[in-house]
Amino acid sequence: MKLTVSNLSKQFKNKSAVDGLSIELKEGVYGLLGANGVGKTTFIQMLCGILSPTEGEIRFNEKNIMDLGEAYRDILGYVPQDFGYFPEFTAEKFMLYIAAVKGLPAHYAKESVQKLLGKVNLQKASDKKIKTFSGGMKKRLGIAQALLNDPKVLILDEPTAGLDPKERAYFRGMISDLSKDRIVILSTHIVSDVEYIADEIIFMKDGKIESRGSVRALIQTLTGKVWEGNVAEKDVGKYSEKYSVVNSHFSDKRTYIRLIADKKPSIDFKEAEPTLEDVYINIFRTKEAE
Ligand SMILES: Nc1ncnc2c1ncn2[C@@H]1O[C@H](COP(=O)(O)OP(=O)(O)O)[C@@H](O)[C@H]1O
Ligand SMILES: [Mg+2]
Incomplete structure (x- = not known):
């Protein structure tokens, strides 16, 4: 199974x-990691076939998804960034409604709705109205509806936005369980959401792929290049002009700085273990500074 994106553009x-x-x-x-506005949602909407590209194409197993049409939607599950719910519907009624929209047979739908609500830990809330639900x-209901057709390609756009740390942890576990034999793409601007569950990180910037690789490989690109030290307040500007500063804070008369440099910047610095957060900030540093 493969999804091939070629020279895709949206203007x-x-x-x-x-x-x-x-x-x-x-x-x-x-x-799929990237700061707000880099084009994640636009890319995802084209991957789902709901937005047509200005240029380029997307193929699923060598066939253009536009030509596949319904056959592609049959194998696709999509959790949009802003999901339109029906506040007066119960979770079960909503799921049955989506199952009908997806054209699933009624007898099959009833059974799989209960199974999926169980999978996302909403079984007890199945007859509660959606308006009473927490974020x-x-x-979780958004994920359950996307799974109704047992999709081969599952795409989630900012699925953890607005979740508390406990919910985030639960979500990460859920995605790991779902990942077998599927292509799962999840977009986020939060490194820790994907650091431990993604087989591969794709950094997106300015509508392009900036870099991609396993977490380990990406971190390795910064080995020997991350330094931390405490410097005098008056020297902070000097370092931030010359280097990519990934973190800094004032503490006890000195300023702690974590930066990226090919060589030790000065005697005040010692080498630090690179993290995926360093990789991310190094890529988006210029963006943040603007
Ligand atoms: N329908 C649209 N019309 C005009 N500009 C848009 C539209 N959708 C997105 N954009 C712009 O395209 C860029 C990428 O947006 P988006 O794909 O939503 O990024 P992300 O999901 O990474 O935050 C942004 O500058 C955004 O303002
Ligand atoms: Mg977005």
């Missing part, structure tokens, strides 16, 4: 949201 008036993006994805969990429960 909105004079804004290029996705810009000549090419990538091939096989079974596994992919963390985390709504997100």
